[in-house]
Amino acid sequence: MSTLTVLRAGPGTSLQDGGRFGWRRQGVAVSGAMDRLALAVANALVGNPLQTAAIETTLAGATFCAGDAPVLVAAGGPGVVLSVAGRALPPGRSALAAPGDSIGLSAPISGMHGYLAVAGGFGLSPEMGSLSTHLRSGLGPAPLAAGSRLPVCGGGMTPLWLPRVPGHGAGPIRAMPGPQDDWFADEALDLLCSTDWQFDLRSDRMGRYLCGPALPPRPGSMVSDGVLPGSIQVPPSGQPVVLMRDCQTTGGYPKIATVISADLDRLAQIPAGVPFRVTAVTREVAVAAAAALARSLRDIVPRPAGGTDPARLWSENLVGGVWNARDDDATDEGATEGGNAGG
Amino acid sequence: MTAPRLLPCGDTAISVEFGTTVDLALTARVRALDLALAAAPFPGVVETVPTYRALLVHFDPLTTETAALERHLLALVDRPAPVAHSPRRWRVPVAYGGEHGADLDEMARHSGLSPAGFIAAHAAPVYTVMMIGFLPGFAYLGGLDPRLARPRRDHPRPRVPAASVSIGGAQTAIGSVEGPSGWHLIGRTPALPFLPRRDPVFLFDAGDEICFQPVSAAEWQDLATRAAAGAFVAERLA
Numbered sequence: 222m223s224t225l226t227v228l229r230a231g232p233g234t235s236l237q238d239g240g241r242f243g244w245r246r247q248g249v250a251v252s253g254a255m256d257r258l259a260l261a262v263a264n265a266l267v268g269n270p271l272q273t274a275a276i277e278t279t280l281a282g283a284t285f286c287a288g289d290a291p292v293l294v295a296a297g298g299p300g301v302v303l304s305v306a307g308r309a310l311p312p313g314r315s316a317l318a319a320p321g322d323s324i325g326l327s328a329p330i331s332g333m334h335g336y337l338a339v340a341g342g343f344g345l346s347p348e349m350g351s352l353s354t355h356l357r358s359g360l361g362p363a364p365l366a367a368g369s370r371l372p373v374c375g376g377g378m379t380p381l382w383l384p385r386v387p388g389h390g391a392g393p394i395r396a397m398p399g400p401q402d403d404w405f406a407d408e409a410l411d412l413l414c415s416t417d418w419q420f421d422l423r424s425d426r427m428g429r430y431l432c433g434p435a436l437p438p439r440p441g442s443m444v445s446d447g448v449l450p451g452s453i454q455v456p457p458s459g460q461p462v463v464l465m466r467d468c469q470t471t472g473g474y475p476k477i478a479t480v481i482s483a484d485l486d487r488l489a490q491i492p493a494g495v496p497f498r499v500t501a502v503t504r505e506v507a508v509a510a511a512a513a514l515a516r517s518l519r520d521i522v523p524r525p526a527g528g529t530d531p532a533r534l535w536s537e538n539l540v541g542g543v544w545n546a547r548d549d550d551a552t553d554e555g556a557t558e559g560g561n562a563g564g
Numbered sequence: 565m566t567a568p569r570l571l572p573c574g575d576t577a578i579s580v581e582f583g584t585t586v587d588l589a590l591t592a593r594v595r596a597l598d599l600a601l602a603a604a605p606f607p608g609v610v611e612t613v614p615t616y617r618a619l620l621v622h623f624d625p626l627t628t629e630t631a632a633l634e635r636h637l638l639a640l641v642d643r644p645a646p647v648a649h650s651p652r653r654w655r656v657p658v659a660y661g662g663e664h665g666a667d668l669d670e671m672a673r674h675s676g677l678s679p680a681g682f683i684a685a686h687a688a689p690v691y692t693v694m695m696i697g698f699l700p701g702f703a704y705l706g707g708l709d710p711r712l713a714r715p716r717r718d719h720p721r722p723r724v725p726a727a728s729v730s731i732g733g734a735q736t737a738i739g740s741v742e743g744p745s746g747w748h749l750i751g752r753t754p755a756l757p758f759l760p761r762r763d764p765v766f767l768f769d770a771g772d773e774i775c776f777q778p779v780s781a782a783e784w785q786d787l788a789t790r791a792a793a794g795a796f797v798a799e800r801l802a
Contacts, residue, residue, distance in 0.1 A: 245613050245622065247758075247766045248700045248740075348760055358700045358741055360760060400571035400579045444586055445695065445704075447613040447620025451574050471615055471697030479574030482625070507575035508625045515626055 231281025239272025266295030340376025435459025701740030
């Protein structure tokens with residue numbers, strides 16, 4: 222087993238996977254990657270199941286150091302550039318880091334969150350079914366900072382690439398009205414869907430504040446009920462908050478609408494200050510979008526890296542060759558591919 | 565009984581809303597549906613969250629056709645009440661006041677009771693866990709003596725100790741992990757309602773009944789030591 226040491230990381234760097242399900246009745250947040258599609262891309266590129274825990278960064282980049290065995294790494298997230306031993310990789314490619322190599326993840330220049338996946342995943346014990354860190358409840362590994370050392374399970378060694386890296390698409394963020402749209406004047410939903418909204422800087426993994434006109438609910442105190450990631454709750458001030466992956470399980474503010482599940486990843490990546498629209502959709506549209514996202518995830522099928530880029534070929538041959546010289550496991554996909562590339 | 569409203573919560577959840585007020589009868593209907601659904605599971609249902617007046621049903625819309633799930637839920641509501649599940653009842657030790665309940669004396673003054681009278685009034689009822697939320701294992705209890713009610717603090721505390729027993733408005737609660745709170749702290753239980761590596765991880769569930777047993781600070785210390793080692797210091801009575 223190798224290790225990955227954090228050399229530099231911004232606040233809000235943590236391990237996140239597909240989420241912690243089954244405990245919401247006990248008040249445990251789902252958590253998990255803010256952008257599950259980006260998590261899936263990074264994992265696919267190192268041959269992992271798509272929801273395997275990876276390192277999630279927020280706004281800033283991060284640097285790591287590979288331990289005493291080579292490790293296959295890949296990045297995900299909008300505009301996130303992976304570099305290994307100082308060499309930047311094109312998007313949609315994984316790379317083998319040799320022992321002692323530095324591994325860099327750039328800031329997500331066109332988004333909020335980046336991901337670094339390692340082949341085989343991290344060798345840590347899940348807590349209540351997940352490796353996701355949830356700060357407020359103390360679940361999952363401690364947030365990552367310079368000096369953190371993570372054990373890395375062995376995995377594939379062959380760099381992979383994706384002919385097409387799936388992205389989030391464009392257009393307004395889609396939401397279904399309810400559950401408490403009847404707590405608002407009719408104009409409120411129209412205003413929600415006709416405003417250029419922006420997120421402000423207070424956003425975190427629990428919720429993102431919408432800046433724009435006030436949408437005050439009718440006066441009165443609502444008895445708490447269940448909430449979920451995507452709930453657009455509106456406190457008496459009228460400033461809506463979209464609840465995100467780390468949100469609490471219950472809440473006492475009326476919820477005018479709920480962002481559909483297929484658009485949560487995209488919403489999580491909208492930078493503060495960038496205007497966007499919200500549009501109301503029917504359940505049929507929402508379910509069709511969920512099905513389309515599931516198809517995109519199924520279609521993430523990376524191929525062994527090859528091709529004609531001489532610089533890349535040179536780099537991969539060199540690194541792959543070093544490893545394959547010691548690899549006894551001929552059935553390992555990495556060994557096969559490395560041999561081909563070496564030939 | 566009126567039929568519940570089925571409210572959409574995006575494409576992955578439905579809220580089955582029985583009413584809009586804090587009312588033990590509504591909470592009982594929520595619990596009955598939750599139990600009925602657990603006994604008659606529906607494909608694609610991921611988990612449920614019972615709250616005061618509604619049951620939130622999380623599901624996978626690619627496994628479950630929403631309309632079919634809605635029909636299933638309404639059929640369960642219409643069915644005659646299932647065989648009564650008698651709720652679990654717990655005796656929960658609490659050290660009131662002093663270092664464990666910083667606001668007790670002030671709360672007693674506000675209520676017009678002596679500190680001892682306040683403790684007796686708080687420990688007298690059989691409470692019902694109406695909902696668990698806010699933080700893992702944070703149990704909202706129904707049944708507080710109205711004389712003990714008081715609006716939340718103007719200035720929430722950024723951190724209160726784990727397993728604090730507190731009052732906010734007409735409710736009392738047992739906390740779980742350390743966290744922020746605007747509620748008034750009146751005591752602390754040595755029982756750990758939430759301990760991630762223990763089986764069970766959580767002591768209480770919605771619908772459980774809670775009786776408080778006042779203990780001294782010295783007893784609290786002894787029980788807390790045992791609880792940290794994994795012992796159950798909250799006694800199950802039923």
